Amino acid sequence: MERRDICVFGSLNVDLTVKMARFHAPGETVTGESFNVYTGGKGGNQAVAAARLGAGVKLVACLGEDANGELYASALAREGIDASGVQRHADVSSGVAVIEVDARGENRIVVVPGANGRLDAAAADAAKSIIAGCGFLLLQLETPLDGVIEAARIAHGAGAVVILDPAPARPLPDELLALCDYVTPNETELATLTGLSVSSDEEALAACRVLLARGAKAVVHKRGARGALWVDEAHVVPVAGRRVKAVDTTAAGDTFNAGFAAGLAEGMAVEAALDLANAAAAISTTAPGAQTAMPRRGAL
Ligand code: RIB
Numbered sequence: 001m002e003r004r005d006i007c008v009f010g011s012l013n014v015d016l017t018v019k020m021a022r023f024h025a026p027g028e029t030v031t032g033e034s035f036n037v038y039t040g041g042k043g044g045n046q047a048v049a050a051a052r053l054g055a056g057v058k059l060v061a062c063l064g065e066d067a068n069g070e071l072y073a074s075a076l077a078r079e080g081i082d083a084s085g086v087q088r089h090a091d092v093s094s095g096v097a098v099i100e101v102d103a104r105g106e107n108r109i110v111v112v113p114g115a116n117g118r119l120d121a122a123a124a125d126a127a128k129s130i131i132a133g134c135g136f137l138l139l140q141l142e143t144p145l146d147g148v149i150e151a152a153r154i155a156h157g158a159g160a161v162v163i164l165d166p167a168p169a170r171p172l173p174d175e176l177l178a179l180c181d182y183v184t185p186n187e188t189e190l191a192t193l194t195g196l197s198v199s200s201d202e203e204a205l206a207a208c209r210v211l212l213a214r215g216a217k218a219v220v221h222k223r224g225a226r227g228a229l230w231v232d233e234a235h236v237v238p239v240a241g242r243r244v245k246a247v248d249t250t251a252a253g254d255t256f257n258a259g260f261a262a263g264l265a266e267g268m269a270v271e272a273a274l275d276l277a278n279a280a281a282a283i284s285t286t287a288p289g290a291q292t293a294m295p296r297r298g299a300l
Helices: 042-052 067-078 114-118 121-126 128-133 145-157 187-194 201-213 252-265 270-284
Strands: 006-009 013-019 034-040 057-064 082-089 095-101 107-112 136-139 161-164 218-222 228-232 236-239
Touching: 006 042, 006 128, 006 145, 006 252, 013 067, 034 042, 034 067, 042 057, 042 067, 042 136, 042 252, 057 067, 057 114, 057 121, 057 128, 067 082, 082 114, 095 114, 121 128, 121 145, 128 145, 136 145, 136 252, 145 161, 161 252, 187 201, 201 218, 201 228, 218 252, 228 270, 236 270, 252 270
Parallel strands: 006 057, 006 136, 013 095, 057 082, 136 161
Antiparallel strands: 013 034, 095 107, 218 228, 228 236
16 A cells, blocks of 8 residues: 555535525525535545545545435545445435535535444544555544544554644544644634634734644644644744635635645645645635535646
8 A cells, every 4th residue: 555645534424505695694584596415524525635636545434325325435436536444334324514605605514424423433443454554644523533533543653644624623632632743723723622812823823832732743723815824843834825716615624634635645845735735725615515626636
């Protein structure tokens, strides 16, 4: 197995996406503009984005044995992703996300995890050879935390680079942070992880340093259109974002992490990989749907 391969351990959702002029208030009924069904989920999004950027991708995830599971399995095959680590469960539905997107491209998401809830520590152990055989591990937080920790432990023990996207935001144990080479919070996630205000650049940098003190080797603070800030013991490096007209920002963060890992897997230095990540994430916002506008390597 190629040690530059990227293992993605995480969630697969089918995204039921409604486009609307504005988000509505509780009790209010509004007319939507369109409805579409897309493949999504933070794990699946990272896998597809990394594969389109030219990385060898192995996915460890769970699907139900239902129509959405079939839809997703076909999509993974079309993207050339090694899905031998995707487990199918007959007694639970595939994960679903109900997504509203407003006229500014902002989104609101409700996730029903379904089979993603089965991606626990036992599932990580069952996929040990896949995880340990890759050079990089991409993690997110839409699946059980014990599975995330076990996958990180396996990859760390095998000398792989562990990149954790702490999304959706939740507090995390230091044990997990200490297994991570890069933790990549956006502003909300940085505040949730540290319990600190991050309303200025100074506060954000201080919060990043708290994560370092708790064991993370490096923090890449995702700042949306402003790009990213890379912080470790020796560096405080801002990397500028790219300006685009955003239509749908769903999965921009997922594309960023995939681009970063794909860049590192190609042998790029951290700053260059972050520039690639910014560019890929920006392009991913230019069409509706999580995976629709994720760019291929040549398009960058
Ligand atoms: O990060 C975007 C993803 O979050 C969507 O594809 C949706 O499935 C939710 O999991």
